[in-house]
Amino acid sequence: MAFQQGLSGLSSSAKALDVISHNVANANTTGFKANQTVFADVYSTTLGANPYMQVGSGVSVPAVRQSFTQGSITTTGNALDMAINGEGFFITKRPVANDLQMFYTRAGEFQLDKDGYVISANGYQLLGYPGAAGAGDPQPIRVPFDAGKPAETSQVEMTFNLDAGQPAITATFDATNPDTYNFSTSVQVYDSLGIAHNLTFYFQKTAPGSWNVYGSFDGDPTLVTNNPIGTMTFDGAGALTSSPNLTVNVTSPLSNGADFGGNGDGVVDVTFNATQYSLASSVTTLTQDGQPAGELASVSVTKEGRLQARYTNGDVKDIATVAIATFRNPNALISMGDNMWAASLESGQAAAGIPGSGTRGFISGGAVESSNVDLTAELVNMIIQQRAYQANAQSIRTQDQILQTVINLR
Incomplete structure (x- = not known):
């Protein structure tokens, strides 16, 4: 024996x-x-x-x-690389239509193929949920090579001071004659096509503590149909006593066929956070909510697994949320090679969800998990x-x- x-x-x-x-x-x-x-x-x-x-x-x-x-997390600098910090597996499939066989991996070395799909090093497609909701069945994640959508300007906000020492002007306002107004400033706004325009405000002091506000669009006051757009009044301490909220009505659609304003009706809401002190007239902050069209600039992944596209116009779009699978008995997974596993009867079925839910780990973007x-x-x-x-x-x-x-x- x-x-x-x-x-x-x-x-x-x-x-x-x-x-x-x-x-x-x-x-x-x-x-x-x-x-x-x-x-x-x-x-x-x-x-x-x-x-x-x-x-x-x-x-x-x-x-x-x-x-x-858990293996150590190593930063790679590749935006599409991902590491699971915690339990779970990435879900992948062959790039074949109607192929229902799923493969699971911890190797997060991902890249884009010629069609924009996120694929692993061996060419398998990464699965996730559309948008940021994490609902429905996991689908192959595809990064669209589209343009960032332009947005019409609907709101403008300004913080500024009007010089209390300026003289009152009785002449009729004329945008081409600087002698008919005391101060002017412009803000760049955008129409529905993403084309930039200049919305200019003119401030004419009519009496102590009282100012008329006029407007022009691309230098043409006739395109602003409610001139003057309002009157601003200040108390003896230089504080604004009238409502800071005014409305500019611009003729829409524009000559280029584009719509303008929040609802395409040419209406822009303006908020003036103004003071009247004995200081030179000047603008300190100026914001507006429109944006031009943009091109895809980069793709990144958040710790919650949201794949985000960033565009040159500053727009950020949630493309998809990476799906993470967990198993009751991961030791019974079948090793398939190429850093992949397949489910077996002993491992149980995969339970898919978004990163951070249940026992699933979070995602470290731009990094991979080492052996x-x-x-x-x-x-x-x-x-x-x-x-x-x-x-x-x-x-x-x-x-x-x-x-x-x-x-x-x-």
Whole structure:
């Protein structure tokens, strides 16, 4: 029986060395999870055997278990690289229509293909949910190469001071004659096509603490149909006493056929945060809510897994949310190679959700998860298994010598 015991020890140690060598070979493989050899003793049992006289038959390897401990997060600088910080797997599929086979991976080295789909290093498509809601079934994520949509200006807000020392003007306002107004300033606004226009405000002091406000659009006051657009009044301390909210009505659609204003009706709401002090007339802040059209500039991933497209006009659009799958028994996943696993009956079905929900980890964008192989521990285990192999070989040699002694008896 010693031959059988020794052979089982040799076989088990050899398998353990195979596992260790596999781990060492993948010490630098992104998303790799180290394997661990599980040993079990073997006994030959017979009915009525004396429990005090049992002699073992050796050792076996009933399982090679995977360790799904977290690997370190390494920054790569590639915007589409992702690392799961916590539990879960990325969901991928072959780039074939109606292929329902899903593959799961921790290797987040992703890139765009020629059609804009986010794919893994082996060409499999990454799955996620449309937009930021995380609802429905996971679908292949595609980054559209579209333009950032322009937005019409509907609101303008200004903070400024009007010089209290300016003289009152009685002349009729004329945008082309600076002698008919005390101060002017312009703001760049946008129509429905994303074309920039100049909306200019003119301030004419008519009496102490009273100012008329006029407007022009691209230098033409006739395009502003409610001139003057309002009157501003101040108290003796220079504080605005009239409503800061005015409305500019611009003829719409414009000559280029574009709509203008929040609803395309040419109406722009203006908020004047104004003071009247004995200081030079000047504007300190000026904002508006329109924007021009823009081109796709970059793509990034948030920790919640939202894939965001950023455009040159400052627009940010949520394209999709990366789906993360978890399993009741991840140790029963079937290793498919290429850093991928497939579900099995023992692992259970994948439960997909958004990052951070349940036990699912968050996403680290622009980074990947390194292999969780502890190289020092693997090298020590290699020495241990080498000694075990040598010891089992010695037991076979010893049994051979004993048998040789018996055969040589005369």
